Amino acid sequence: MLDLPFDLPAFAPGSVWLAGAGPGDPGLLTLLALHGLRGAEHVVHDALVDGRILALIPAGVAVESMGKRGGAASARQADITARLIELARAGKKVLRLKGGDPFVFGRGPEEALALAAAGVPFRIVPGITAGIGGLAYAGIPVTAKETNSAVAFVTGHGPDGEMPDEFDWDALARGAPVLVFYMGLKHLDRLTSRLMAAGRRADEAVAVVCDAATPRQAVLETTLAEAAGAVERAGLKPPALLVVGPVVALRRQLDWWMP
Template sequence: MTDRHFAALDDADFPTFAPGTVWLVGAGPGGPGLLTLLAYRALGEADVVVHDALVSPAILDLAPAHVERIHAGKRGGKPSPKQADITIRLIDLARAGKKVLRLKGGDPFMFGRGGEEAGELSRAGIPFRIVPGISSGLGGLAYAGLPVTHRDTNHTVLFLTGHDETGTVPSAVDWPAVSAAAPVLVMFMAVKHLPIIAERLRAAGRPQHEPVTIVSHAATPGQSVIETTLERVALLEDVPTPAIIVVGPVDAHRANLDWYRAELRSHVFG
């Protein structure tokens, strides 16, 4: 990609991507069109892109060919770099005078460990910038016709992660409180432990027939949607990941709001 691709943005009031700095940037839920303009600009100016596994090749292809690409993806159950090593790499690259783009799927501050990395950069004296992205728990669900709030069904929503730093179900979660907190629950990284989570939600009072919607590879041509219930999630096999899981009544709106239907591989389970 050459500078002419960014000519239309030259007059905008964008911050300078200076050597020796790190930008922690959200890449959105998947599709390149959901990048922010600042994220798009950063891809054209970076010296090196340190990216997660969830960042699509189509997005990485927006960076010029000479830009170094470093895979730093962390996927459950697969060999992954340690978080400490990723942060050290960012610091070393910045100290070498590079313009370092740390590219994360979704939003870096929404279960993306962006706060941890930014904290380490701060302690190391490395200047950094946070560039928010569209979270898959918002934009990704919109591609499946799932509004996280709707005045006909819910005025509150709760976001939570399906595993802790050890890879197990979060032990500190108060499941009765979670169950009662909001009609709609949006869960990140929860596929592996979904049967256990569903059992705990049911034990905490959620109805066994409550809808559960699983959106895999959101906002990409490979997006798929599974619709089931809390009672039947234990029967699911081989759910594609990454996936966002929604518990609650907003599934009722999919019939009218599923605008991406022509490009979905959608089916109903049970």
């Protein structure tokens, strides 16, 4: 499998590994995630897992797409969870492969709780979340000594696809110099308006990063007031990250990546 000076855990039959595939680039897979890919008998993957990562799955392994994409036909979460339990109870080594990190704005906790309730053994394999790794590929750090000592990671929509109502927007706007929104394009106009109403400057720097860490990566630099219109004119589509704050300006020196 992997020639390493230490042992990786055995993938036991009848168990499920909930693994993060990272933001896109196959090189960002962890050793443990790659070990799981090579040891699994059945892989159930999300829509956002890069095709180059799926190409690493050995021949003969069953591969099942159960992707969830906002605004598109998707498998129901209950069906995905039931399928994982069914496969594990059939004695399979099941890898549930999710984009980014399974415990960051994903349904990993929900799936793990269901597995635990069903008595199915599982392992969590963390991945590099897009809000860190994807922004790094755009040349944007989430913290820097000269700009910020705090960052907030925020979801742009809830499980129902709508913008979450539970936010204290005033506290969010004041709480961190840098805000990173996942899945924020659908409600971008409302989101930016709420931030400005809560006190963020209209001319504050914003970057929108689409298809981060893939050959299709696109980055748009704009301002909070202009972001919604600029995204519409550019024709940008999800998946996308929105980062607000002074770290965006560092991209002028740190834009290192070429597809």
